[in-house]
Amino acid sequence: MEFRSAADIAARLGETGYLCDDALATVAFLALGMRRPLLLEGEPGTGKTALAEAIAQTLALPLIRLQCYEGIDATQALYDWDFPRQILHLRALEASGAVDAEQAEKSLYDERFLLARPVLAALRAAPAVLLVDEIDRADDEFEAFLLEVLSTYQVSIPELGTVTATVAPIVLLTSNRTRELHDALKRRCLYHWIDHPGLEREIEIVRARAPEVSAALNRQVVTVVQALRDVDLQKPPGVAETLDWARALHLLGVARLDLETAASTLGALVKYREDAEKVRHALDRLLAS
């Protein structure tokens, strides 16, 4: 579509503040070029959801987000009829007198009583970005249903007819890998595993996302976080945590990271009590050198 090459994508996403490496840029370019959904897996906080936001912003397309959860079903993802309004409409027809049964029924299943949920909304808004977030949380039945929509990009509503997207929407699926997705769904998608970024790239990311943080503090924070990812933690900090920590330190007016301020702002970085203790020990070592 609008992108010429992988490098072009990387550059234009960079303008919005999303910095991606060559691998991700290539895969995103392919997904857009081949009109295939893109399945992103990786540790929490590596920018899976942010990619969808950045793509939508770059292409100036609406971002429609479907957050999955356990027990989600078709009426919450596709469409639903607005029953209360339909009944009010019927009552109003009754009150106004002469009701032709056939006419009344026809007027009942009208576009205006249709509640478009994210998937239908994305098909109708046609060029749009559809983000199916945390698909691993939904039940496997839901996966099968999604498969159907993603292969044809159309939804049939018995009372109204079939809604087909004029242009296939850009679809991104994210998963935290709490369970294995079905092969059939994976086959429809391009697959990419997002890793934590390297030192220089993470510094760039912090610079782009939190420009108020000074360069010296930025480098110090990212260096410490990168070292902490090698410490055996229950939940290694992601990029989102790095940003939080850098912003927290900046808010406190810290110019140089020292043991005391680091320890008092640890809550932005690690979220487990056991981890906090390990990090405190590691900080002694990291900041002493």
Added chain:
Amino acid sequence: MSELSGIAESADRAASVRAADEILLGFTVALRAAGVAVTHDRAQAYLEAAALAGVGDAAATYHAGRATLCGSPADLERYDQVYESYFDPRAGLPRRRPSPPAALETSYSPLPESEGAGEGTAADEEIVRAMASAAEVLRQRDIATLSANEKARLAAMFASLDVRPPERRSGRRQPWHRGALDANRTLRASLRRMGEPAVLEWRRPGRRSRPVVLLVDVSGSMSAYADALLRLAHRIGRGTARTETFALGTRLTRLTRALNARDAERALVAAGQTVPDWSGGTRLGETLKVFLDRWGRRGVARGAVVVIFSDGWERGDAALLGEQVAHLHRIAHRVVWVNPHRGKPSYEPVQTGIKAVLPHVDDFVAGHSLAAFAELLQVIARA
């Protein structure tokens, strides 16, 4: 980005493009041989992607293949290995990530006793009656004391175990004749009568099966029970929808896929080939930690019924083991510890390992005979 020289030359353009296709398809065949499930549509998508990314661009082709041919981190790793040996390794490509601890595959034959399923042939009615009582005796006996022949007879009896998955309330509600008002269905029904509300519909929370996680200690001290425990794991895996099985030894091995075969014998052979450290030592604490870090906390153990089959004989640090089980207990719905020695009359939980874990265990049950397994299955179903 260097263009493939053949493509640039216009004279032989069609032929060289076909050659590129052949090279790429050859790569997918090599990948399939390495164990990545490459289907035809995936291969086709790969060609399409490579064409779009530019066949001359090595890095782009590499990423195109990763995106189209792989479906999990394990696939990515195999892909990198095959890529390196199939294409000339070039500088500047991303390095492959360190292999997971359990990737090693060696073929052992750990289950010699299970070969040749001895079917008790009984033509005479009297013999049948005798068999029935013999079967009952066999049910109660300690598996470690059985002869190979008796083990083979016992193997056939595993099918009689009644497996029911544990359940929990689900977020999704289902129609019921009482409970909370189901506004959607009530209104939908009234719409059918032109908006006349006539029947009230009700709904209640549905039930869903809980995941079950089986951790089987395959160390030397448990070797007499390993065959039976894996049979039990296979039986539970066939009877419940979401079961994950892991072998604990000096390292952690995921057995879920190996035990997926319908036939128990075939599944056990596959499991035997997957586990590299049969009858080795135990470092229960460390292996449990690997399980929690790589699988458990991610979601496999969350809200699950976790069953650990082990005698708690820990060579490493018992404190670490206690800490890990405490952590597991916080994540999981219920932790069941199965110790084969518990069924013995003189048993006392005095070993340091078992003493460390007992405070963090919901159920501590025996697992030395088929009858004990049946009781265990009831504990799991009630959890």
